[in-house]
Amino acid sequence: MKPRVLVADDHTLVAEGVEKLLEHEFQLCGRVADGRALVRAVEKDKPDIALVDIALPLLNGLDACRQIRKTSPEVKLLILTMHSEQYFVTEAFRAGVAGYVLKQSVAEELVFAIKEVLKGRLYVSPSVAENLVEQALNPGEARSTGGVQAGSDKLSARQREVLQLIAEGQSTKEIASTLNVSIKTIEFHKTRIMKQLGVHSTAELTKHAISIGLIAMPQQPTMPGPQQ
Helix, strand or coil: CEEEEEECCCHHHHHHHHHHHCCCCEEEEEECCCCHHHHHHHHHHHHEEEEEECCCCCCHHHHHHHHHHHHHHCEEEEECCCCHHHHHHHHHHCCCCCEEEEEHHHHHHHHHHHHHHCCCCCCEHHHHHHHHHHHHCCCHHHHCCCHHHHHHHHHHHHHHHHHHHHHHHHHHHHHHHCCCCCCCHHHHHHHHHHHHHCHHHHHHHHHHHHHHHCCCCCCCCCCCCCCC
C-alpha cells in the first residue's frame, strides 16, 4: 500500500506541482490551504506524512506542526519552504518536523526526502545544511538579524496566533471569532504582545510577524518543474 501524503500550501500552483511530482509513488489523501485546516485534516485523516509550508494563513506551519505533534505524534512532518535561514530550520526541528526541503530544489529532492522521513530518518536539503555550517563557522553573521526574531521567544503559542491574525489584517472582532474568545481577551493579548516586543503600531507588529515567518512577504513563489 502506498504511503498517504497530505499537502499543506496556500499557493495552488505550488500544491498542484507537488502533487504531480508525488502522484505515481504516493497516495495523495488531501490538500489544505491554511494551518487550522491542516491540524483538522491530520487529526481526521491520519496521513503517513504531511508536507507543510511555513507561511500558512490563519495558523503558520510551525505552530501547526507543534499542535500536530501533540495530537497526532505518529504522523511524520516535512517542511516545504522558501526559507533557508538558520532561525527557521532550528524552529522547525524544535517543532517536531523530520524533514526540511527548499521549494527551489523540491523537484530534485522531494521524493527522496519523503522516503527518508518515512524510514524514520531526518532529512535536510543539502543547500540548507551547507548554510547552517557556514553560519556555525561565522556566528557573528548568523546573529546579525536575530534581534527581531529573538523577540518571538517571549510570546506564548496563543500570542503568536493573535499576532499572526493581526498581521493578516483581521479585525479584533474577527480574531475573537476565529479563536472563539472574547474581544476583550484579544485586546488584552494585543496590548501584551506590543509591550513584550517593544513595538507601538500594527505596522510594527506586521513587520515582526514577517521576520519570524508567521506570514509571508506579499509575493507568489514559483514551483520548479522537473529537470529535462
